[in-house]
Amino acid sequence: MNERFRKIALKIAELVGSPWNFLLWLLLVCVWFISGFYLHFNEAWNFWANTTTTILTFLIALLLQNTQNRSNKEIQMKLDEIIRSIENAENNFIDLESLSDKELRELEVNLKKHRSKKI
Numbered sequence: 001m002n003e004r005f006r007k008i009a010l011k012i013a014e015l016v017g018s019p020w021n022f023l024l025w026l027l028l029v030c031v032w033f034i035s036g037f038y039l040h041f042n043e044a045w046n047f048w049a050n051t052t053t054t055i056l057t058f059l060i061a062l063l064l065q066n067t068q069n070r071s072n073k074e075i076q077m078k079l080d081e082i083i084r085s086i087e088n089a090e091n092n093f094i095d096l097e098s099l100s101d102k103e104l105r106e107l108e109v110n111l112k113k114h115r116s117k118k119i
Helices: 002-016 019-038 043-085 101-118
Strands: none
Touching: 002 043, 019 043
């Protein structure tokens, strides 16, 4: 199921991010707005529009977050591999995402000290 969800989420993210999709939604918003004049912006029209946009926004945000999380993991793994492949690189920069905030601050302080020595 995870693989199927990954493929669906990736495809939806590609579609949602396309210029054609933006133009489609812009057109739909225009149609929605114009229909409000014909329906006199009544309560049913307002309820339908608000409910639809809320649900779509929520679902797309979840799918995009899934895609972004996966992309961040992939980038982090690639960066870790680059660090491993460089002979003089400090391996303490590998797997930084698993460190606590305190450990990250300590590493940042040490890095700043190291940089100031080189200058």
